[in-house]
Amino acid sequence: MTASWRFSTLGERHRKLGSALEDWSGMGTAWSYSGDPEKEYLAIRTKAGLMDVSGLKKVHLTGPAASHVIDRATTRNVEKIMPGRSAYAAMLNDAGKFVDDCVIYRMGPNSWMVVHGSGQAHEQLTMAATGRDVSIRFDDNLHDLSLQGPLAVEYLQEHVPGIRQLNYFSHMHTSLFGLPVTISRTGYTGERGYEIFCRGQDAPGIWDRILEEGASMGIIPCRFTTLDLLRTESYLLFFPYDNSEMYPFDNEGPGDTLWELGLDFTVSPGKTGFRGAEEHYRLKGKERFKIYGLKLEGTTVPENGAALTMDGKQVGVVTQGMYSSLNKHNIAIARMPVECAVDGVRMTVKCDAGEIPCVAHSMPFYDPEKKRRTAKG
Secondary structure, eight states: OOOSBOOOHHHHHHHHOOOOOOOTTTTEEEESSSSOHHHHHHHHHHEEEEEEEETTTEEESSTTHHHHHHHHHHOOOOGGGOOBBBBEEEEEEETTOEEEEEEEEEETTTTTEEEEOOOSHHHHHHHHHTTSSSSEEEEESSEEEEEETTHHHHTTTTTSTGGGOOOBBEEEEEEEEEEEEEEEEEOSSSSEEEEEEETTTTHHHHHHHHHHHHHHTOEEOOOOTTTEEEEHTOOOOOTTSSSSSSSOSSSSOOOHHHHHHTTTTGGGGOOOOOTTTHHHHHHTTTOOOOEEEEEEEESSSOOTTTTEEETTEEEEEEEEEEEEETEEEEEEEEEEOOOOOOOOOOEEEETEEEEEEEEEOSOSSSSSOOOOHHHHO
């Protein structure tokens, strides 16, 4: 494990499953287990899997100005978010370029939680809070266990009254196994799933009991990088691995627009006043590239960073690929010229295994109408 400054209370359990606890966002994270990640992918797509995503950073904002701070720092109109609801949002710098994404949870009238990954969200919120009547607290005790898959609700309904009625992007303060938790109908898999926010001291017991009781249903522990297989199918980007921070432009610094990433939907209609708003709107139609999908021939998955070519010239780069034995497709997320980001455009991926013919394909590849993740009842 690299020099981490944040620690999951599930560390020993991850080690027993074969993890070396590689660093992510300052926390030793179970990037890998022994065994085949395909088994974990199939569990989440057909049954359910449990992941420790406590490396996500949790920031609490309370006080009369909390909503103003979040409104300034993010692309969402937060006054539309009622207690018990949440929203996915982006954050920009002054140049209108993406620096992080997050989920905004409204816990009460003047109480919020912002959950984000390894980008600059905490810094953005702190900067927006200067001189305002707001308290900001970084919470490293709050752990996040993600139970994802079509049987997740089948398991939880035996323990949590009303869980079936919890709508997508809603959350509830409740108890699980007699322990205080907040359960959110969110996830990063494209499946119906739930994130269980609990105290660090309670996480091991909750983890153990779900896996023990859920074993007969096929619920298994899943490594962090199983998310790469799931997110590729479901068009869920992962900062900075799909961004110019990883694949910088030759003639300028890193930074992508929401138009380029396909995340412009995170801007509430007509919203102004958030950081980078003027530049965001100005940059519409000035995309230097597009994030778009690829369907590749065969079953060989190109490595991240593989060159995307057209007529023998490199035009883009693969950021994440996967082959699904369940859905029988070989697919990838890629950065490519705007004119190539049209269904059916033929290109070639040059990778360590050779050349793979492919065509541009819109995303998501799996459940494009998002009926699975949003299912009711």
